[in-house]
Amino acid sequence: MGGVEIGDFTALLDPVGQGLLAELSGGAYAEAAALSLASKLRDRYPAPLVATALTQARLRAHAEAKFGSAAATMYFTAQGLEQATRRSVAEWRARRYASAGVRRVADLCCGIGGDALAFAAAGIDVLAVDRDPVTCAVAEANVRAAGLADRVEVRCADVTKVALDGCDAAFLDPARRGDRGRIFDPAAYSPTWGFALELAGRVGELGVKVAPGILHELVPDGAEAEWVSERGEVKEAGIYFGRLALAGGRRRATVLPGPWTMVARGVGDPEPGPVQRYLYEPDGAVIRARLIGELAQDLEARTVDKTIAYLTGDRLVETPFASAYEITDVLPFHVKRLRAVVAERGIGVLTVKKRGADMDPAVLRKQLRPAGPNSAVLIVTRVLGAHIALLGQPARPSG
Numbered sequence: 281m282g283g284v285e286i287g288d289f290t291a292l293l294d295p296v297g298q299g300l301l302a303e304l305s306g307g308a309y310a311e312a313a314a315l316s317l318a319s320k321l322r323d324r325y326p327a328p329l330v331a332t333a334l335t336q337a338r339l340r341a342h343a344e345a346k347f348g349s350a351a352a353t354m355y356f357t358a359q360g361l362e363q364a365t366r367r368s369v370a371e372w373r374a375r376r377y378a379s380a381g382v383r384r385v386a387d388l389c390c391g392i393g394g395d396a397l398a399f400a401a402a403g404i405d406v407l408a409v410d411r412d413p414v415t416c417a418v419a420e421a422n423v424r425a426a427g428l429a430d431r432v433e434v435r436c437a438d439v440t441k442v443a444l445d446g447c448d449a450a451f452l453d454p455a456r457r458g459d460r461g462r463i464f465d466p467a468a469y470s471p472t473w474g475f476a477l478e479l480a481g482r483v484g485e486l487g488v489k490v491a492p493g494i495l496h497e498l499v500p501d502g503a504e505a506e507w508v509s510e511r512g513e514v515k516e517a518g519i520y521f522g523r524l525a526l527a528g529g530r531r532r533a534t535v536l537p538g539p540w541t542m543v544a545r546g547v548g549d550p551e552p553g554p555v556q557r558y559l560y561e562p563d564g565a566v567i568r569a570r571l572i573g574e575l576a577q578d579l580e581a582r583t584v585d586k587t588i589a590y591l592t593g594d595r596l597v598e599t600p601f602a603s604a605y606e607i608t609d610v611l612p613f614h615v616k617r618l619r620a621v622v623a624e625r626g627i628g629v630l631t632v633k634k635r636g637a638d639m640d641p642a643v644l645r646k647q648l649r650p651a652g653p654n655s656a657v658l659i660v661t662r663v664l665g666a667h668i669a670l671l672g673q674p675a676r677p678s679g
């Protein structure tokens with residue numbers, strides 16, 4: 281995986297490799313200085329080891345976004361890092377397994393161990409399986425570095441053939457990237473969606489990570505589908521079976537770092553109405569989970585248009601599930617007119633957002649020539665087929 285030879289990787293785990301990695305830790309590694317650093321290090325260490333260690337230091341620096349400070353002592357391959365579940369999301373999932381009383385989980389397609397580490401840290405024993413030998417070596421190193429070796433058994437095998445004896449639940453995170461990039465069709469995942477369904481029949485308690493764009497129609501009756509976002513960005517969807525699922529199998533949106541979670545209550549789509557004082561931009565997880573009706577009910581809001589996921593209401597209700605804006609002007613979408621308003625108000629910092637509008641926010645921003653001491657948000661959207669522009673500010677609760 282990622283072109284790394286297993287011998288090169290394991291050399292990093294020897295005392296000499298560890299010494300070299302320690303030299304590169306704590307900010308000693310910087311991309312700009314990497315070339316000169318490499319040539320100095322080659323005086324004292326074998327060249328292949330220097331190359332592997334520098335790659336590892338670079339991956340650790342990138343991994344901080346997913347794993348925080350823990351990244352500094354973890355091991356990665358480029359692909360393994362790209363595909364790994366970020367720590368916050370893995371911890372949220374592990375809580376689900378722990379509260380369902382799972383004692384030993386089969387982490388199928390464990391990669392570098394993003395999920396396995398969180399399961400183990402939550403007190404669950406793990407059989408972690410991946411078919412790629414280098415990836416398994418990396419997962420093993422991560423488990424040891426985290427002091428969780430007594431909880432995790434890493435096994436290099438094909439997950440479609442491995443025996444799951446002794447496991448009372450499973451988690452499957454299929455590879456969704458092929459030689460030609462991302463794979464969107466679950467039938468083409470490795471292993472396939474068909475295997476996931478067969479596994480659900482076999483293990484009962486199963487979770488499967490899927491792309492956020494998964495078609496709702498693919499979610500089997502009785503299974504729960506959850507969309508998880510962090511800081512406004514949808515990170516993944518998961519389909520859960522058996523005791524791991526909400527009773528009756530429902531849709532759920534979870535917003536991290538909260539965690540805040542919203543479950544479907546069978547509320548229909550909200551009615552459209554005129555733009556009021558507040559405009560809400562729902563979190564992507566709420567939109568993907570089709571919980572706009574539930575959110576509108578909670579916010580006492582309506583939609584601006586049947587086809588657009590913006591909500592509007594005359595009372596500000598604080599929510600982690602949407603960003604709220606206080607609207608000062610509802611304007612026709614007319615560039616010259618908007619430019620005049622921006623100039624008249626002295627708006628120098630202008631954030632342009634859009635939904636359902638056929639325009640490029642960056643281009644519009646330039647056309648409006650923002651200048652002046654004030655800031656504002658301009659939201660372009662479509663109501664009954666016509667573009668409108670809403671000028672406002674992020675809403676702040678009073679008091």
Ligand SMILES: C[S@@+](CC[C@H](N)C(=O)[O-])C[C@H]1O[C@@H](n2cnc3c(N)ncnc32)[C@H](O)[C@@H]1O
Nearest residue numbers: 364365389391392393394395411438439453470
């Ligand atoms: C999305 S990654 C898993 C990421 C992991 N959950 C984490 O957080 O680090 C998918 C992994 O599936 C493995 N894989 C794909 N097909 C497999 C199969 N049939 N058997 C075992 N592993 C497989 C790949 O080697 C890859 O490491």
